Amino acid sequence: MPEPEKLDLRSHDIAADKRAELLRLFPEIRTEGGKLDFEKLRLALGEAVDMGRERFGLTWPGKAECFKAIQTPSLGTLRPAPEESVNFDTTENLIIEGDNLEVLKLLQKSYLGKVKMIYIDPPYNTGNDFIYPDDYSESLRTYLEYTGQVDAEGKRFSTNTDTDGRFHSKWLNMMYPRLYLARNLLREDGVIFVSIDDTELANLMLIMNDIFGEENQLAIIAWEKRFTRSNNAKLFAKVKDSIVAYRKSEAVQKLREARTEKSDEIYSNPDNDPRGPWTSVSFVNPATKEERPNLVYEITNPFTGKRVIHPTNAWKQEKEKAEQYARENRFYWGKNGTYEYPRLKKFLYEVQDGVVPVDLWAHEATGTTDEGSKTLDDILGKDIFDNPKPTRLIHRMLGIVTKGGTEPEIILDFFAGSGTTAHAVLELNKQDGGNRKFILVQLPEPVDPESPAGKAGFKTIADICKERVRRVIQKLNDEDAGKLDLEGQKQDRGFRVFKLAESNFKVWDATAPKDAESLAQQLELHVDHIREGRSEQDILFEILLKSGFALTTPVETRALAGKRVYRIADGAMLICLERALTLEAIRAMAAEKPARVVCLDAGFAGNDQLKANAVQTFKTAGVASFKTV
Structure with a gap:
């Protein structure tokens, strides 16, 4: 009898x-x-x-190692933490605690091509804010040591000082694989924004061009992060940061942001045109008559009857179009026809889809770092986190890229910090009824116990992030208390917490000695290859993730022939983690007609006949894939 296919949950080759x-x-x-x-x-x-x-091209010491880091499969998993979550069973938002390189690898299969917008505010490499693993080949081990999940001689995450001979190279080595993996997660119509200061702006542009393609560069936005100037600087006072914007592909052909009162100031209606307010643009072409002879003709001023032609330049459009504009009263000749040449009316109603974004963002529209700090102080207390971004800055990016309709749009931030991105998503969803979802990733970087954050009880930056989002959710719910839901659509105000850890399944150590005693010890460890202390829920979510299902996929628990079975995505897959399977349970699962079935290998308890019957039963029922773990 054929064996069921063995599902290897310990690897995921992203280059396959x-x-x-x-x-x-x-x-x-x-x-x-x-x-x-x-x-x-x-x-x-x-x-x-x-x-x-x-x-x-771009090269630096360590670039080859970056590709090794990208191609090395993660041996980790994401363990659910319902006790730290809000509305765990219903929400589609995520806060993931872990090293973002490992987390991005783990998200590749489930979230490939599904993210609408990425915003990150990575370390600027100023010499004291940069945490990184020293050895990418041991990144998970480094993380586990750093977070105390395994024993180690010392923590191997550190700052990057400008006295290091490879100061810029180390920053590039940190950023390149993360941006490379992040690009895979973007939708074809997705956009990424990266905040940066002058220290690494030039290098960031080079690696963004390398990964996304220079043709997909959208803008280098200058953001006025503060409007007060200090006279303490010896050379230039730094009042702006840059935000680099790239698209995933040419599927992004047009970007608009919402109109404001300021953008509408240029529209008026001096001639009481029934079509409403308008502004005017020149109808004179920059090209000369000699360059565009087909656009040279006379236009009649209806006030004076004079037929005019520009002495040196052509008109912007052909004669037939100009005659149409004249019939439709689209030409403006000034009050009582005093203009020498016509101007073309552009009506406000024609541009209601928004205005073209500009690459200079003043503090009045997007806030400052002081505003970001004030917002966070009001939520968590004074000086809990340094220099958080203002939510209005993220609002503006979201307003340019996302639609705000009922279609879910995933927003990813894998340098989440204090959680400003989640805060902005929740606020904007309330404002426009949107259905944006967030995925935040944050390293559990320890907080100094003597700092204001430490004295407030926070142990890590990840803890600060989670608590901020909890309080924002509570605040929004309190504001909506007692209000009628006239739209019939309940806002998603919750998040699932997951934490990076070693895989639930023990990994065969290929580096162990090959003597008989060592091999016997390894074989003994793998008699039951599930790690001690791991729950059924831990195993369930690892199977979901490695099978290509999102971490927020609906899971229904069913009892079939006395066994607990998890029904995934309305029956697309069944997972049974029972350790004593029966033929009746197998037949009951087959009767559900799923596309895929996954069971514990230990569930067959060495009963080869039962396993063979399971293979045949599922095959006869039309199950496309039956695997054991």
Whole structure:
């Protein structure tokens, strides 16, 4: 009898899809070991490959290691923490506590191409705010040591000082793999915003061009982060930061932000046009008559009857279009026809989809760091977190990129800090009835016990983030208490907390000694390969994540033939983690007609006949995939 397929939950090769596509297109490049022969690929591509020795590009010490970090599968998992969550069973928002490199790897399969907008405010590499793993090949181990989940001689996360000979290289090594993995999560019409100061702006632009493509650069926005100036600076006072914006692809063709009173000031109605307020633009073309002879013709001033033609330049559109504008009273000749040449009316009602964003954001519209601090002080107490971004800054990005309708739109921030992004998402959803969802990732960086945050009882920055979002949710709920829900749509005001940890399944140590005693010890450890202390819920969410389901996928618990079975996404998959399976339970699961079934290997307790019957039963029922873990 055939065996069920074994589901390996300890690895996820993010490059497998690309390798498979190359092998499909160029089967001749496959080696005996199933790997790729790049010399044969170069020959197959022929002239399409640039073999020149001098190419424009970006390199630095450690870039090759970045790709190793990207391609090394994570051996971690995300353990649910319902006790720290708000509305765990119903919410679709996430706050994940962990090293964002490992978390981004774990999110690849479930959230690939699903994120509408990313905003990050990473360390600016000022010399004292930069935490990173020293060795990417041991990033999970480093994190577990750092958070005290495993024993270690010392914590291996540290600051990056400007006396280090590889000061900029280390920052690039930290940022590159995270941005690379983040790009995979964006939708084709997705946009990413990255806050930065002058220290690493140039280097950030280079790696963004490398990862996203220079053609997808949208803007380098200058944000006025403060409007008061100190005279203490010796050279220039720093009053702005930059926000770098890129799109995922050319699917983003048009961006608009909401109109404001200021943007509408230019519209008026001096001639009482029944179509409402308007402004006017020149109808004279910058091109000369010689350059655009097809746009040279006479236009009649209806007030004076005079036929005019510009002495040197052409008009902006062809004669037929100008005649249409004249019939529709779209030309403005000034009061009583005093203008020498016509101007074209642009009506306010024609531009209600918004205004084109600009790359200069003044503090009046987006707030300052002082405003961000005041907001957080009001929520958590004074000086709990340094220099948080104002929520109005995130509002503006969300207003440009997201629609605010009933369609869910995922917003990701993997340098979450105090949780400003979640705060902004919740506020904006209340304002426009939107259905935006947030995913925050924050390292549990310890708080100094003697700092205001430490004295307030916070142990980590991740704790600050979670508590801020809890209090924002409570505040919004209090404001809405007693109000009628006229829209019939309940706001999602909650979040699920997950924490990075080692996989629930023990990993075979390939580096262990190969003597008989060591091998016997490893085999004994894997008789029951589930780690001690792990709950059924821990295992359930790891299976969901590695099977490509979002961490907020609806899960229904059913009793089938006396066994607990988890019904995933309206029956798309069934998961049974019972350790004593029966043929009756297997038949009951098959009768549900799921596409996939996952069971514990221990559930068969070495009963090969029962396992063989399960394979046949599910196959007969049309189950496409039956796996054991």
